Amino acid sequence: MKVSAMSMVFITSVILLLITIMVVMNISFGWVFYLTCFGQIMVIVMVYKVLKDQYTTNKTFDDFYEDYPVSDHN
Numbered sequence: 162m163k164v165s166a167m168s169m170v171f172i173t174s175v176i177l178l179l180i181t182i183m184v185v186m187n188i189s190f191g192w193v194f195y196l197t198c199f200g201q202i203m204v205i206v207m208v209y210k211v212l213k214d215q216y217t218t219n220k221t222f223d224d225f226y227e228d229y230p231v232s233d234h235n
Contacts, residue, residue, distance in 0.1 A: 164210070165214075166207075166210045166211045166214040166216070169203075169206065169207045169210045169211070170207055170211065172203070172207075173200070173203040173206075173207045176196065176199065176200045176203055177200050177204075179196065180193060180196050180197055180200055183196065
């Protein structure tokens with residue numbers, strides 16, 4: 162199954178948020194340590210997938226922001 166770049170960003174974010182919750186709840190150091198190591202690997206994989214993603218768009222810097230086009234307010 163191919164995981165998209167955006168779903169990889171979501172999964173990695175959830176893992177790193179889970180680490181924060183586990184630390185606040187005083188979960189065993191072993192669990193937090195191994196999940197942190199796994200999270201760091203996931204960050205590397207996530208960055209690789211985002212950079213290698215074949216995403217294209219027709220937007221340019223001249224379009225400014227999509228929800229606030231410059232052409233409408235000049």
